[in-house]
Amino acid sequence: MIETIYVEVAVREHPRALAVLRRFPRARVIECERYGAIFNRAQQNFRLQKQKPALVLAHKAGKRVLEAPADYGIGGQRNYYFSHLLNCLYDCRYCFIQGMYRSANYVLFVNYEDFFDDIAATQATLDQPGWYFSGYDCDSLAMEPVTGFVADTLDWFAQHPDANLELRTKSTQVRSLLNREPLSNVVVACSLSPDPVARSLEHQAPSLDKRLAALEKVARSGWPIGLRFDPLIWCDDYQNVYQEFFDTVFSRLPNQSIHSVSTGSFRLPPDFHQKISRLYPQDQLLAGAQARGKRWVGFPEDRESSLLSLARQRVVDAVGEERFFPCQFEQPQPQ
Amino acid sequence: MSVYVVALHAEARPLIDALRLKRRIDKPWPYYNNGEQHLLVSGMGALNAAAACGWLIGRQPALDQEPWLNVGTAGHASHSLGETFWIERLLEPKGSVYPALHVKNNLPGESLLSVEAPCEQYPANSLVDMEGLGFYSTCSRFVPLELLQLIKVVSDNSANPLAQVDATKTSALISNSVEQVLAFAESLKQLAACLPEPVSDAVESCSAEYHTRMRFSHSQLLQLHKLLSRYHVLTDSLCGPADLPSAPRDAKQALAMLEAQIAALPVVMQ
Numbered sequence: 001m002i003e004t005i006y007v008e009v010a011v012r013e014h015p016r017a018l019a020v021l022r023r024f025p026r027a028r029v030i031e032c033e034r035y036g037a038i039f040n041r042a043q044q045n046f047r048l049q050k051q052k053p054a055l056v057l058a059h060k061a062g063k064r065v066l067e068a069p070a071d072y073g074i075g076g077q078r079n080y081y082f083s084h085l086l087n088c089l090y091d092c093r094y095c096f097i098q099g100m101y102r103s104a105n106y107v108l109f110v111n112y113e114d115f116f117d118d119i120a121a122t123q124a125t126l127d128q129p130g131w132y133f134s135g136y137d138c139d140s141l142a143m144e145p146v147t148g149f150v151a152d153t154l155d156w157f158a159q160h161p162d163a164n165l166e167l168r169t170k171s172t173q174v175r176s177l178l179n180r181e182p183l184s185n186v187v188v189a190c191s192l193s194p195d196p197v198a199r200s201l202e203h204q205a206p207s208l209d210k211r212l213a214a215l216e217k218v219a220r221s222g223w224p225i226g227l228r229f230d231p232l233i234w235c236d237d238y239q240n241v242y243q244e245f246f247d248t249v250f251s252r253l254p255n256q257s258i259h260s261v262s263t264g265s266f267r268l269p270p271d272f273h274q275k276i277s278r279l280y281p282q283d284q285l286l287a288g289a290q291a292r293g294k295r296w297v298g299f300p301e302d303r304e305s306s307l308l309s310l311a312r313q314r315v316v317d318a319v320g321e322e323r324f325f326p327c328q329f330e331q332p333q334p335q
Numbered sequence: 336m337s338v339y340v341v342a343l344h345a346e347a348r349p350l351i352d353a354l355r356l357k358r359r360i361d362k363p364w365p366y367y368n369n370g371e372q373h374l375l376v377s378g379m380g381a382l383n384a385a386a387a388c389g390w391l392i393g394r395q396p397a398l399d400q401e402p403w404l405n406v407g408t409a410g411h412a413s414h415s416l417g418e419t420f421w422i423e424r425l426l427e428p429k430g431s432v433y434p435a436l437h438v439k440n441n442l443p444g445e446s447l448l449s450v451e452a453p454c455e456q457y458p459a460n461s462l463v464d465m466e467g468l469g470f471y472s473t474c475s476r477f478v479p480l481e482l483l484q485l486i487k488v489v490s491d492n493s494a495n496p497l498a499q500v501d502a503t504k505t506s507a508l509i510s511n512s513v514e515q516v517l518a519f520a521e522s523l524k525q526l527a528a529c530l531p532e533p534v535s536d537a538v539e540s541c542s543a544e545y546h547t548r549m550r551f552s553h554s555q556l557l558q559l560h561k562l563l564s565r566y567h568v569l570t571d572s573l574c575g576p577a578d579l580p581s582a583p584r585d586a587k588q589a590l591a592m593l594e595a596q597i598a599a600l601p602v603v604m605q
Contacts, residue, residue, distance in 0.1 A: 004436050028444060030423050030433065038433050045479035051529055052437045200604035236601045281531050287568035288602040290594070300598045 002146075004028045004054035006038050006105075016110040017057045020146060024055075034058075039086070039103045047279040049104035050091055055146075060084070060109035065118040068133060074187070074226065074260040074325045076131035076164060080122060084109050084149050085138035090170060091203040093283055094231050097137065099272025106138075108147055116156045123163045135168025135189070142171035150176045154183060161185050166226065170205045172214040182222035187259045189226030190215045194245035197233045201285060208245075212252050219257035227253070230264030230327055232311055233285070234303040239310065246314040258319055263311045264327035265304045273297040336527075337520040338403045339374040340388060340474075342466050345502035346407050347376050349510035353517065364390060373398065381449060381469025388473045400530050402482040402523035403474050406516055408490035408505055409447065409464040412457035416495055419512040420445035421519070422485035425468050426461055432471065435480040438522040442515060447487060455496050462487050482527055486519065488512045538563050541573045548576050551586040559586075562593040569600045 005027045011017045012031065021029060032038060035058035068079035086107040088097060098104075109115075123130050134140045134153070144150050150167065154176070157165050161184075168189045177188060193201070195208045206214075219225045227249065235241060268276070270291065277286045292298045299307075308326070315324050341347045344365070350356070356367035356374050364387045365376040373395075377387035384405070392398055414420075423444030425432040431446075446461035449468035457463060467485050474483050488508050491497045542560050545551065551559060566574045574596055576582070576589065583589035 003439065006433070028423075028436070028440075030444060032424075032433060033430065037430060038435075041480065043475050043478075043480050044435060045481055045530070047531075048479055048481040048526055048529055049435065049437050051526060052439075054436065196604045233604075234602060235604050279531070281534070281564065282568055284569055284602055284604075287565040288597070288600065290598055299602075 002027055002055045002106075003052060004030065006030050006032045006035070006054060006056040008032055008035055008056075008058045010059050011057055011110050014057075014059075014110045016112070016148070019148070020055070020057060020108070020110075023146060027055075032056075035107050039101070039105060039107055041102065044102045045279070046098050046101070046104045053087065054105045056105055056107045058107055058109055059111050060114065063118075064115050065122050065132070068131075068136075072133075072327065073131060074166065074189075074262060077128060078126050078130040079133065080119075080130055081133040081136040082115050082119070083137035084112060084115055084134070085143060085147060087137070088139045089142040090139060090205040092170075092205065093201045093203070093276075093280065093285055094233070094266055094268075096268055096272050098279065099268060099275040106143070108143075112149065112152050116153075119156075119163060120160065123160070129162050129164055129185070131164045131166065133166045133168065135166070139169050139171055140167035141169040141173045141176075144171075144173045144176055154180065154186065157186055158183055168226075168228065170202065170211060172206050172210050174214045174218050177218050177223055178221050182224075184224065187224045187226045188215070188218050189228050189260075191228045191230065192245075192249060193229075193233065194241045196241060197235065201233065208248070212249065216252055216254075219254050223257070224259035225253065225257050226259050227261040228264075229311055229315070230262055231266035232263060232304075232307045233266055234299045234307050238307055242307070242310055243314070246311075246318070250314075250318045255319065258323060260323050260325055261315045261319055262325040262327050263308065263315065265298055265308060267292070267296045267298040269295065270297050336371050336398075336401045337373070337524055338391070338398055338401055339372070339516075339520075340377055340384065340403065340405045340466075340470055341374065342377055342379050342384070342407050343502075343505065344376055345505040346509050347374055348506045349513045350374055350406065350516070353513045363387075366391065373401075377466065377470075380451070380465050381472075384466040384469035385473040388470060392474075392477050397533075399477045400482075400527060400533075401478075402484070402520060402527055403470075403478050404516070404520055404523070405467060405470040405485040406509070407464060407466060407487060408500070408508060409462040409467075409487035410455075410457055410491040410497060411445075411462045411489050412459065412493050414445075414462075414489045414492060416489055416492065417508050417511055418443075418489045419515055420462060420487050420489075422447045422462070422467060422487060424461075425449070425471055425485075426458075427468065432468075434471070434484055436484075437481045438519075438526050440519055440522065442486065442519065445487070447485065453497055455491075455498075457493060462489070479530075482523055484519070484523065486512070486516055534560075534564055535567065537573055538567050541575050544575050545586075545589060549583070549586050549589065555586045555590060558590055559593070562590065562597060565597055566593065566600070569597065569602070 360366040421442040424446040
């Protein structure tokens, strides 16, 4: 429940801002000049803010569509991401967002049309369909009842079949997808982890069972779906845990609906890892991670490679090489 | 545990009574506590507020994990005497600062302008005091912003100017708001409980055990401390020098051995 909403003066009368404010009639509303005055300050504590995050309604200026890191993709050559929302409803202990942002407050950029214009401008420079990823700094669907983002975005992508969209989520908020005709250029991707991992690390996120149930509905209504096994988390008895997990996932979801499957290992830039470890010094995952060269912190190499190879084998068995996109050790994993 | 910072004795008195605080220190700033709660009388003005807070945190560094509240009176053009506000915005020449609210709080919000000297020219749309910004600017260097808050009670307005305010009236005004102040402090205390516990003494003494056996540079000591803490988290036990597979010849080798020990430990889903 949102109890405090900061609103940039510039968007105070924006229809989307007004709609959000109407949704929370009892919230305390505080006007601000720029969202950075709330979001970017030093000495904020992400862990404390996560107890009751505020919502900031803002205008996104500057560059709105950014090139995705190298090797991030699901088959396309030109990959981009954009963030209409910063931060996530869930509290996954492995998530890089905790180390990247100083604040756990949600920032919603209400000028969606500017994002669409920038996607169109980007697409105009390409000679092939581009891929646009929306769930890099947030969960694409979890706050849909508040943001209405997916509904507007799907309208836009329905008119622009030359551009592809990935919605990435752990949520079960799929009503906006079920209520409309599926789009072949939109992939609904769900991040999935075995139950023990999800229970231990993905705080406040729906259970594996609920995620699969929602994804199954989405697939059965005709949407291409994506499976994101990223990060793979090494744990005791990982072989049995992951074998059972892959059995469950691939038996419940219709194979022909699976557009792509990607895998990735647990990895964080060292400065993010250090920051998150300070927030959660008692966390076993963070305590067990170690430096992997200068750029990353993750599981020891032998653990990581045994888990990645198990996952590769199961994924390729299920969907073949052509739908499998292993995410290399190059960028932190999104939610 | 909470730390209350007030400018004047008249503002402090109702809190001292409600919390049953005892005076512990007279100079340089009057300081009261009861073991759990702390109260500091800073004197008027931003410089006093800043210096007093810096002095207290220097004496008691562990207070950097506790809520700090600046409680006091303020003027406003039109708000009624006795109205109590949570400060949602501190006005600064360079822009506004927004205290971070992450607990339930039913007090109405208001902006605050801190000035250098008492004034009866009330700014439009904000409360006016002399300490708020000094308190916040200083304490925000050592206290998480979520635990740093200000509550102001209206003591004067256009119809009831500052000249009419005296110590008795001030105490009466604060007294009427004490319950709200303490309720807010309690919710901040619960929030502070979400901070991680400090590193256990056992890890500290284990680290000292290594240090007595071999020489560690400052950065090696920090590494040692981090490794011992990780080992402790993963095993709920300690890895002293005697627990290593062989006696390390120097600090560098001890750290490498510890790192290898940790890499071999299982990761259990909690």
